[in-house]
Amino acid sequence: METVTGIKRENSEKLFETAKKYFPGGVNSPVRAFKSVEGAPLFMHKGNGAHVWDEDGNKFVDFCCSWGPLILGHNHPSVFNNVVETLKNGSSFGAPTVKENELAELILSRNPFIEKIRFVSSGTEAVMSALRLARGYTGRKKILKFEGCYHGHVDSMLVKAGSGLATLGTSTSAGVPEEYANETLVLPLNDLDALKACFEEFGNEIACAIIEPIPANNGLLLQDLTFLQALREICSEYRSLLFFDEVISGFRVAFSGAAEYYKIKPDIVTYGKIIGGGLPVGAYGASAEIMGYVAPDGPVYQAGTLSGNPVAMAAGIAQLTECAKPGFYEDQERRTKQFVSRVNQHASTKEYDFEMVTIGSVFWLSFDGKKRIQRADQIDPDMSQFSKLFTALLNRGIYIGPSGYEVGFISTAHTEEILEGAAQQFCDALDEIYA
Ligand SMILES: Cc1ncc(COP(=O)(O)O)c(C=O)c1O
Secondary structure (H helix, E strand, O other), X not given: OOOOOOXXXXXXXXXXXXXXXXXXXXXXXXXXXXXXXXXXXXXXXXXEEOEEEEOOOOEEEEOOHHXXXXXXXXXXXXXXXXXXXXHOOOOOOOOOOHHHHHHHHHHHOOOOXXXXXXXXXXXXXXXXHHHHHHHHHHOOOEEEEEOOOOOOOOHHHOEEEOOOOOOEEEEOOOOOOHHHHOOEEEEOOOXXXXXXXXXXXXXXXXXXXXXXXXXXXXXXXXXXXXXXHHHHHHHHHOOXXXXXXXXXXXXXXXXXXXXXXXXXXXXXXXEOHHXXXXXXXXXXXXXXXXXXXXXXXXXXXXXXXXXXXXXXXHHHHHHHHHHOOOOHHHHHHXXXXXXXXXXXXXXXXXXXXXXXXXXXXXXXXXXXOOOOOOXXXXXOXXXXXXXXXXXXXXXXXXXXXXXXXXXXXXXXXXXXXXXXXXXXXXXXXXXXXXX
């Protein structure tokens, strides 16, 4: 086996020590802290196409892609130019601009599931606002969520299944009152019997059932289509809203997200990440009737100083214009499958307990052999193999998100040639950790 040396980390280590003086844990978002892998987080210096360079001058093929937004890779020329041109006219007005209309038109003219949209500044904000809308529209209090889905750091979503009454939520974060968490019901994913029992007991109180239709924050927990279809039906039966949180899957697996991929119509949808072309944008949308409840048309209040920010809109317009081109998603999926099957074939030949799970241009590294993992509790909590693989990959010039529960992303800048080289690095890294 070839000898691989560790990467230089001196500058990142120094910067992290300084950052610890300023920020809790030295970071502005917890997963960046490298808590579940070795060493200090890498401080990034620049990105171009499929590559990033850190402050020590190491170069990596980037499969984190800013946790999903960069579907065209770093610094895509049309995103860059549109942002710079827009910025020349000013960065923010707190008044409407034509860019908001343009991005809305680009989305709504292609999306058969929503008639109106509201732009906000993050995925969390989109979910928080849309949950309020679901409650305001239905006049009901309870929200149903699924264990293993992440919906941002919204109070009512920082909840897991309680130990007593299986479905009543209990908070997973200090600062979220139990009384509040109790209004969230929590069910396991892909469990039809639990779903039916929950609706029989609480159906008439449930404002909405929120789900990542492609759960991608606790591994990639691909659901049975029949489960998602049953969820649609039972929501309609009890007049609860079906809420697809498409912050990851939106514009990723298809232009109109998992709703388009699975042909299931949600009542309310949230987007984030890709919609902003790498700048902070989130959005929620629904029928004109439901969106009619949002202020200033209706009684559900929601606002934002930087909502619809023209520079962020410009990045989104440029990126989604590329995404809307014919064959975009087919090509992304084809290249991703090719990459994944190369690595999987190697792992299978060598009989490693490892498999890459994939959909669209998303992949997840599963250390649970060939078991089909559809629920969070089916994942082996021992992440030591992931941690070793992470380091082995870094040493070979591959950067993935520093957590075994997170997924990887492929952008248009990941050419077949880059992916072929990266697949070889994955195979070598697997050989190293299983040796
Ligand atoms: C499905 C889903 N919903 C909501 C969020 C929250 O988005 P943000 O981090 O932009 O607040 C995320 C973030 O990863 C997500 O994956």
